Amino acid sequence: MRRPENPFKRALHAGRQQIGLWCSIPSALTAEAVAASGFDWLLIDGEHAPSDVPDMMAQLQAMARGTAHPVVRVPWNDPVIIKRVLDVGADTILVPMVQSAEEARAAVAATRYPPHGIRGFASNVRATAFGRMSDYFTRHEEEMCVLVQVETVEALEKVEEIAAVDGVDGVFIGPGDLSASMGLLNQTRHPDVVAAVEDGMRRILAAGNRPGILANDPVLARRYMAAGAVFTAVGIDVMLLVRAADDLARQFRE
Known part of the structure; x- marks a missing residue:
């Protein structure tokens, strides 16, 4: 058995737009349900969702039946957590x-x-198909994709240096924490925040790397894609559920 290629990494390096969905619901069932929806990638959130490593593994297993590539956001830049998620x-x-x-x-x-x-x-471990992948250790660097998240004014000031680090395959700008860092908490559509994101993207591209973003506003998402975002999350599963449920209830209340 050979280690599968990482199509998401190859698409990023080829500059092909990758459309994603944020999975904040820590459920293998919902992950499986959206894995075949047509997205290029799904983000399994281990930072703000109430997920531990077994939950994330279950979501990885469920997504294996779909067509979207799973991306795991670890809770922190911690080698112990990263090791467990990779395993x-x-x-x-x-x-x-x-x-x-x-x-x-x-x-x-x-x-x-x-x-x-x-x-x-x-x-x-599961990553090696329990020892069955004969080339896992010879190809692990080739197939491993590392995305880093910059989400403060201080980080954006150093974004060229971050983007130039060997082994960083993409630089994701976190608009929520960036807005907070700018004194504009939860104002991700504020013109100053949008301008900072677009400037960051230009600088990431100029440094030879690939920018990413989350924007659940379709107009803003398309704007960021036009500005150079290569991997773009355009929605969040729990928000889709809440909006659909609220709309349905409102229709019958009226």
Whole structure:
């Protein structure tokens, strides 16, 4: 058995737009339900969703029946957590709150085995098909995709240095925390926040990397795509559920 290729990583490096959906509901059932909806990638949220590693593994297993590539957002830039998420089968991770090139290098090192990193060795884990993938360890760097999240004014000031780190495949701008960092909490559509995001994207592209974003406003999402976002999440599962439920209830109340 050979290790599968990472189509999401290849698409990013080829500059092909990847449309995603944020999965905040920690459920294998809902993950499976949306995995065949036509999105290029799904974000399994381990930072703000009430998910632990077994929950994320169950979602990875459920998504295997679909067509979307799973991306796991780990709760923090912690090599222990990253190791566990990789061992249960994640090939693409998003690391939140990366503030410097040094922190970006630490994130990459957590995904690499020595001598290129610090990832601990385990052979009989889900990632290796329990030891059946003969080429897992020779191709792990080739297929591993590392995305880092910049989400403060301070991080954006250093975005060229972060984007230049070897092994960083994409730089995701977090609009929510960025708005808070700018003194505009929860105002992700504020003109100053939008301008900061677009400026960050231009600088990421100029540094030779690939920007990403989450925008659940279709107009704003298309604007960011036009500005250069290569991986763009255009919705959040729990918000889709809430809006649909509220609309249905409102129709019958009226």
